Structure formats: C-alpha cells, structure tokens
Amino acid sequence: MSVKTEKKEAGSAEVLISVQNLSKSFGDNLVLDDISIDIHKGEVISVIGPSGCGKSTFIRSLNLLEEPTGGSIIFDGEDITDRGCDRRLVREKMGMVFQQFNLFDNLTVIKNIMLAPVKLKLMTKSEAEEKAKSLLKSVGLEDKANMYPSQLSGGQKQRVAIARSLAMNPKVMLFDEPTSALDPEMVNEVLNIMNELAAEGMTMVVVTHEMGFAKGVSNRVIFIDEGKIKEDGSPEAVFSNPENTRLKDFLKSVLK
Amino acid sequence: MKKFYNSLLAVMLAAVALMCTLSISVFASEADQQLDKSSSQTETSVPETEIVTSAADLSGKKIGVQLGTTGAILADDIKDANVQKFNKGADAVLALRQKKIDCVIIDEQTAKAFVDANKGVLTILPDSFADEAYAAVISKDKPELLAQVNSAIEEIRDSGVLQKIIASYIPEKESDKGNYHYTQVVTHGEKLVMATNAQFPPYEYYESGDITGIDIEIGRAIADKLGRVLTVEDMEFDSIIGAVKSGKADIGIAGFTVTEDRAKQISFTIDYASSKQVIIARLKASAQESSASVSSDDYETPTFIDRLYTNFVKDDRWRYLTTGLCNTLIITLFAMLIGIVIGFILAIIRVAYDKNGSVPILNIIAKLYITVIRATPAMVQLLIIYYVIFASVDINKILVAIIAFGLNSAAYVAEVVRSGIMSIDNGQFEAGKSLGLKFSATMINIILPQAFKNILPALGNEFISLLKETSISGYIGLMDLTRGGDIIRSVTYEAFLPLIAVALIYLILVILLSAGVSCLERRLKKNER
Numbered sequence: 001m002s003v004k005t006e007k008k009e010a011g012s013a014e015v016l017i018s019v020q021n022l023s024k025s026f027g028d029n030l031v032l033d034d035i036s037i038d039i040h041k042g043e044v045i046s047v048i049g050p051s052g053c054g055k056s057t058f059i060r061s062l063n064l065l066e067e068p069t070g071g072s073i074i075f076d077g078e079d080i081t082d083r084g085c086d087r088r089l090v091r092e093k094m095g096m097v098f099q100q101f102n103l104f105d106n107l108t109v110i111k112n113i114m115l116a117p118v119k120l121k122l123m124t125k126s127e128a129e130e131k132a133k134s135l136l137k138s139v140g141l142e143d144k145a146n147m148y149p150s151q152l153s154g155g156q157k158q159r160v161a162i163a164r165s166l167a168m169n170p171k172v173m174l175f176d177e178p179t180s181a182l183d184p185e186m187v188n189e190v191l192n193i194m195n196e197l198a199a200e201g202m203t204m205v206v207v208t209h210e211m212g213f214a215k216g217v218s219n220r221v222i223f224i225d226e227g228k229i230k231e232d233g234s235p236e237a238v239f240s241n242p243e244n245t246r247l248k249d250f251l252k253s254v255l256k
Numbered sequence: 257m258k259k260f261y262n263s264l265l266a267v268m269l270a271a272v273a274l275m276c277t278l279s280i281s282v283f284a285s286e287a288d289q290q291l292d293k294s295s296s297q298t299e300t301s302v303p304e305t306e307i308v309t310s311a312a313d314l315s316g317k318k319i320g321v322q323l324g325t326t327g328a329i330l331a332d333d334i335k336d337a338n339v340q341k342f343n344k345g346a347d348a349v350l351a352l353r354q355k356k357i358d359c360v361i362i363d364e365q366t367a368k369a370f371v372d373a374n375k376g377v378l379t380i381l382p383d384s385f386a387d388e389a390y391a392a393v394i395s396k397d398k399p400e401l402l403a404q405v406n407s408a409i410e411e412i413r414d415s416g417v418l419q420k421i422i423a424s425y426i427p428e429k430e431s432d433k434g435n436y437h438y439t440q441v442v443t444h445g446e447k448l449v450m451a452t453n454a455q456f457p458p459y460e461y462y463e464s465g466d467i468t469g470i471d472i473e474i475g476r477a478i479a480d481k482l483g484r485v486l487t488v489e490d491m492e493f494d495s496i497i498g499a500v501k502s503g504k505a506d507i508g509i510a511g512f513t514v515t516e517d518r519a520k521q522i523s524f525t526i527d528y529a530s531s532k533q534v535i536i537a538r539l540k541a542s543a544q545e546s547s548a549s550v551s552s553d554d555y556e557t558p559t560f561i562d563r564l565y566t567n568f569v570k571d572d573r574w575r576y577l578t579t580g581l582c583n584t585l586i587i588t589l590f591a592m593l594i595g596i597v598i599g600f601i602l603a604i605i606r607v608a609y610d611k612n613g614s615v616p617i618l619n620i621i622a623k624l625y626i627t628v629i630r631a632t633p634a635m636v637q638l639l640i641i642y643y644v645i646f647a648s649v650d651i652n653k654i655l656v657a658i659i660a661f662g663l664n665s666a667a668y669v670a671e672v673v674r675s676g677i678m679s680i681d682n683g684q685f686e687a688g689k690s691l692g693l694k695f696s697a698t699m700i701n702i703i704l705p706q707a708f709k710n711i712l713p714a715l716g717n718e719f720i721s722l723l724k725e726t727s728i729s730g731y732i733g734l735m736d737l738t739r740g741g742d743i744i745r746s747v748t749y750e751a752f753l754p755l756i757a758v759a760l761i762y763l764i765l766v767i768l769l770s771a772g773v774s775c776l777e778r779r780l781k782k783n784e785r
Contacts, residue, residue: 063690065686065689065690088692088693088694089692090692091689091690091691091692092691092692093692094690095690096687096690098683098686098687098690100681100683101683102681102683102684102686102687103687104684104687104688104701104702105684105706106702106705106706106709107701107702115691115693115701115702116691116692116693119693119697119701120692120693161687164691165690165691168691168692
C-alpha cells in the first residue's frame with residue numbers, strides 16, 4: 001500500500017464522466033441539487049458526507065440505477081441521460097459494487113462472475129471461465145470457485161462482487177459503501193483489493209466512510225452535503241485545511 | 257429420506273385402518289337393517305308406508321326430486337312442501353332410504369327400477385299423477401332436423417320397432433325381455449349428437465361401461481333413418497336443453513315430458529312413449545317386519561365381499577374408476593402445465609410493470625384476468641367454456657376441462673409466482689441491471705430460480721387443489737374419477753363403497769403429489785448451503 005498514484009491535475013487527463021447540473025428528487029424531496037463535476041480517467045475519487053446527504057443517490061445516478069430528474073451525464077463522449085441512449089450498454093461499461101454485495105445466491109462463485117460476460121456474448125464460456133479464474137486468483141479466492149455465496153464470509157463475498165464487476169472490463173468502477181456492511185476484521189481484505197485496483201490505474205468513484213482509504217488511496221475527495229458538492233479537492237486539502245464548517249463538523253465526528 | 261417414507265407409510269396405514277373401521281361399522285349397521293328388511297315382498301295387500309301414505313298427503317312433507325324433471329315441477333306446486341332437488345334420481349332414492357326425506361316423485365319406469373333395487377324398504381304408492389308424453393327435444397333453430405326426426409319417429413312407430421324397443425326394456429311378458437337387438441345400418445357420415453342423462457333406467461343408464469336404454473335405442477334408430485351416426489353425450493339432466501339450444505348437441509332424448517315451459521325454450525318432436533309421475537315412499541318398519549316369515553332365501557344379506565364384488569368386480573365396474581382416474585390424471589397434468597406457463601407469464605408481466613413501469617397495457621390485462629378468474633367459481637368457468645365459448649365447436653371434453661382448469665390455475669399460480677418474485681431482494685435485480693443484463697435475462701437466470709425454490713410449497717398446494725377441483729368435470733358429462741364413482745353408485749344404489757374408494761384414490765394421489773413436491777424441494781435446497 002505504499003503504492004501512491006501520482007495525483008493528476010484536473011484537466012490534465014481525458015474526462016471520462018462529465019456530470020452537468022445533475023439533480024434528482026424523490027417526489028418533493030430534492031436529494032441532489034444541481035451537481036456538476038468532471039471525472040477523469042484514472043482518478044480515484046472518494047465521496048464523503050453525512051448520512052442522508054445524497055452521496056449514494058449521486059453514485060447510483062452515474063449508472064442510471066436512479067433516473068436523474070434534471071441535468072445530464074456525459075460518459076465516454078455520449079449523453080447517457082438522453083432518451084435514445086441504451087442504458088444497458090452504458091451499465092456494461094460501468095462496474096458497480098454494492099454495500100450488500102448482491103451476489104446471485106443461486107449461482108456458484110465462478111458462475112456469478114461468468115454469467116454476464118457469457119449471456120451478453122462478450123466472451124465464450126471458456127474465455128469467461130479463464131477470466132473468472134484469474135480474477136478469483138487476484139482477489140485470493142481461487143479455492144472458492146465452486147462454492148455458493150451463502151458459504152462465504154462478508155469480506156469474501158465483497159471480493160467476489162468486485163471480481164464479478166471486473167469481469168466485464170469496465171471503464172469505471174463505482175463503489176457504494178463497499179465496506180459498510182462488513183465486520184471490522186474484514187474491512188481490510190476488501191480495501192487491499194481496492195488499493196491494488198487503484199494502483200493499476202482503474203478509474204474509481206467510491207462512496208465511503210473509511211477516511212483512511214479516502215486519505216491514503218484516493219487522489220480526489222468530494223464532500224457532499226444537503227445535495228450539493230461543498231468541497232472538492234486533493235485529500236490533503238480536504239482533510240488538513242477544511243474550509244467548509246459542515247465539513248469541519250463532519251470530520252470531527254468521524255475522525256474523533 | 258427413510259424417515260420420510262416411514263411417516264408416509266404410517267399416514268397411509270392409519271388412513272386405511274380408519275376407512276376399514278368405518279366401513280365395517282357402517283357395513284354392520286347396514287347389514288342389520290338389511291336383515292330386518294329382508295322380508296316384505298308382500299305383493300298381496302298395499303303395504304303400509306310411513307309418513308307419506310298417499311298423494312293427498314304430500315303437503316308439508318320433505319319431497320325428493322331430480323333437478324329439472326317433471327317430478328320437480330309437480331312437487332313445486334305442492335303446498336308447503338319442502339322440495340329437495342337432487343342431481344340424480346338415485347341420490348334422491350338413497351336419501352329416502354336414509355330417512356333424510358319422506359318420499360320421491362319420479363317417472364314410473366325409473367321408479368320401478370329403483371324400488372326393485374330396494375326391495376322391502378321402498379314401495380311405489382298406488383296413486384299417481386296424470387299421464388304424460390315423452391318426446392325428444394331439438395333446437396328451435398333447426399326446423400328441418402325437427403321434421404326429419406318427426407318422420408323418423410313415425411316410421412319407427414309404424415314399423416313396430418318402437419314398440420319392440422319399449423317391450424324389450426319394460427317387458428310385459430318375460431319373453432319380450434332383451435328381445436330387441438340393434439344392428440347398425442349407417443356406419444359413416446355426419447354425426448348426430450344426442451344429449452342424455454344416463455341416470456334414468458330403463459330409458460338411459462350405464463351397463464358394463466356403456467350407456468344403454470330405451471332412449472338410446474330410439475336415438476340409434478332415428479340416426480339410421482337420417483343416415484347419420486349417433487354419438488351419445490352423457491350430461492346432467494338440467495344441462496341437456498341448454499346443450500341442445502347452444503348446438504353442443506343436435507337432439508336431446510332423456511325422457512323429456514312435454515311441458516309448456518320447456519316448449520318455450522325448445523322444439524319438441526312428436527312423442528314416442530308415455531309415462532306418469534309416481535311417488536316412492538318408505539315402508540313402515542312394521543310392514544318390513546311383518547312379512548319376515550316370507551323367507552330370506554332369495555334375499556340374503558350381502559357380505560362385505562359380496563358388496564365389493566357388486567360395486568367393483570361385477571360387469572367390470574372397476575373400469576369406471578380406472579377410466580375416471582386416467583382422465584383425472586390427464587386433466588390435472590396438462591392443466592398444471594398450462595397453469596405454470598401462463599401463470600409465470602402473467603407474474604412476470606406484473607413484476608415488470610411494478611419494477612420498471614414497462615408493459616402497462618399487458619399489466620392491466622393480466623390484473624383483470626387474475627381478478628376475474630379468482631372471483632368466479634371454477635365450476636361456472638368450466639360451464640361457460642363448454643357451453644358458451646365452445647358452444648358450437650365440436651371439441652373433446654377432456655380438452656375443454658384441460659383448458660378450463662389450466663386457465664383457472666394460471667391465475668392462482670400467477671399470484672404465487674409474483675409473491676415469490678417480490679420476496680427476492682431488490683439488490684439481486686440491481687446487480688443484474690448494473691452488469692448490463694436485460695430484465696428478461698436477470699429474471700430467467702437469477703430471480704426465477706430463487707423464487708421458484710421459495711414458492712414450491714405454495715405451488716404444491718395449488719396443484720393439490722387443482723387435482724381435487726377437477727372432480728367437477730362431471731358437470732360437462734366428462735367421466736373423471738368422481739363421476740366414475742357416481743356411475744357405480746347409480747347402478748349399485750350404494751353410496752358407501754364407491755365414495756370411499758374414490759376418496760381413497762384421491763388421498764393416495766395427493767400423498768404421492770406432496771411426496772414429489774417435497775422431494776423436489778430437498779433437491780433444490782442442496783444449492784443453498
């Protein structure tokens with residue numbers, strides 16, 4: 001974990017996702033209020049904020065699991081909020097890891113990983129199996145290939161879930177509180193995998209409560225509060241010199 | 257595994273033991289009755305009857321009749337009478353014997369057959385109602401057919417065939433009995449579908465697995481004159497006029513008395529026989545005993561073995577049960593398949609709407625379908641499908657039953673499946689979505705296999721209900737297991753053994769079905785750990 005990606009300046013690399021004036025409301029409840037942000041290739045962004053601030057809704061809007069009520073999202077040069085855009089194809093290229101893992105309970109570990117690439121005809125069965133095995137090896141679970149999710153610990157499940165998303169060769173990985181449902185001793189095994197992924201140059205957006213990860217691994221931290229991005233900067237800037245008073249309060253409460 | 261089979265065995269043994277005890281006790285009591293009745297073949301004087309003694313004595317009494325018959329019309333006119341309408345004449349007679357009612361009003365010849373079978377217990381009162389004429393019924397839309405049939409009846413009557421047929425079944429002298437032998441003249445050609453109710457000896461009844469009787473012989477003779485081939489359809493008596501009106505049958509011959517009300521609905525042919533309504537009453541216990549001396553040589557108490565023989569072995573009567581069982585199984589199996597296929601489709605339509613808002617119009621149709629089917633009785637649906645939807649279509653009754661029960665089951669399966677799908681965590685849907693899988697692929701590969709495991713017990717329950725629900729197939733004249741037992745009951749005049757046999761067969765079927773479901777459940781459970 002000594003691996004530290006060199007922090008890229010915004011604009012120095014290609015913009016992968018450009019969020020423009022995004023808003024989302026559930027009925028009368030405005031959850032995201034006019035959010036704009038550019039996400040560059042290779043960036044590892046930690047999204048922090050108090051609970052209920054809209055950070056989960058923000059990340060779920062990126063792959064349109066939540067349909068935005070305003071604004072647009074440009075992904076890889078295409079406006080994915082446009083009606084004519086095939087959301088399914090968008091989601092193929094955006095991996096997502098959930099707080100509750102959401103492994104397919106009726107399939108073995110290896111079949112969980114192989115299902116989408118094979119069904120979507122991106123790989124043959126044997127290619128997918130090869131890929132699944134090597135991914136399982138990289139998350140240290142090659143011996144669990146033929147087990148069912150219910151036979152795994154929480155940390156193991158989340159590592160499989162990461163492998164499952166990676167099997168699709170995504171352009172960006174979205175993590176929605178990936179360690180929040182884990183017992184403390186399992187948090188690190190998942191964070192380690194995420195560190196390695198970051199080191200390999202994967203673009204990642206991570207909603208997290210792990211301030212250690214936000215500080216140590218990510219090269220950009222955004223603080224969302226009341227549906228708006230209140231702070232956006234390098235971990236050093238956000239953590240050592242917080243300008244926003246809400247952020248100061250938040251950091252005080254999570255860092256003690 | 258072993259434990260399961262042991263308990264299964266125990267349940268079955270217990271059931272059989274229970275049935276045996278029941279049967280022995282009932283048998284014993286019936287045997288006692290039989291013993292003190294074994295007498296009264298008094299032909300000399302008018303025997304004393306209890307409760308109802310004459311036609312003037314009917315007001316305020318409990319009168320049994322067969323639904324839709326002239327007897328029922330007459331009984332309705334009797335002041336203060338409590339009229340109980342039975343689907344079958346034989347059931348009314350059984351009720352009379354069991355003292356549930358006081359008398360039965362029914363056609364004379366049929367009454368004779370019933371009383372013959374219940375010698376010493378029942379008798380026909382000397383008073384009778386006015387003479388009435390029997391005629392066949394034909395739809396008012398078919399005047400040509402009516403004219404053809406009328407001239408055919410005239411020909412049969414003028415040539416003496418008609419008299420010979422009646423004499424053969426209602427012999428005045430012994431030599432006439434069974435003297436009419438039919439030889440088929442026309443073997444190919446258009447069908448002439450004749451609706452009847454084979455519970456009405458000697459006009460129409462089952463014998464050795466076939467429907468026979470005066471009306472059947474007349475129907476055959478008419479068909480020959482018309483150059484058509486007769487097909488006999490057995491159904492409930494009160495369904496016959498409807499079947500003829502709707503075109504399900506060309507002609508109804510079932511001892512129909514010409515009445516004004518019926519003539520409004522349907523055309524009557526010229527009459528071919530005459531009869532009258534008589535009253536069957538129960539003999540007084542004293543009358544039953546008084547002639548005990550007459551000897552019981554020719555009226556021996558039947559042993560249990562005898563009764564088994566009469567109900568199941570004689571004339572191959574067990575075939576009614578095996579044929580019925582076979583039909584019940586075919587109907588249930590295919591109805592299940594239809595139910596599963598349509599049920600899953602309906603459920604998926606509804607879930608697709610609930611989760612994604614897609615297919616709104618299909619969703620409304622599915623919802624409507626489920627509501628309508630679940631809100632109406634299966635029997636009414638079966639009758640509607642047979643008599644309304646397929647009114648003028650010549651369609652196999654088993655197919656009708658399969659369609660009716662399949663469509664019915666689909667609505668219940670749909671709700672079971674939908675509840676199963678809704679019980680799966682939304683995260684499973686989202687995970688499939690986030691990988692770029694289509695809704696259908698997520699459904700088939702992820703959601704349904706998990707949902708299926710959860711709903712298996714409920715599905716098993718639905719199919720057990722379905723199996724038993726098919727017992728109403730008899731209403732469209734289809735011989736299922738229940739109807740098979742009914743037919744035995746109508747020829748042996750015994751309720752106990754045929755009903756218990758039918759119940760036992762259903763019990764065994766359900767036990768096997770449940771065992772199959774739990775076996776499947778265990779197999780699927782293996783994946784869980």
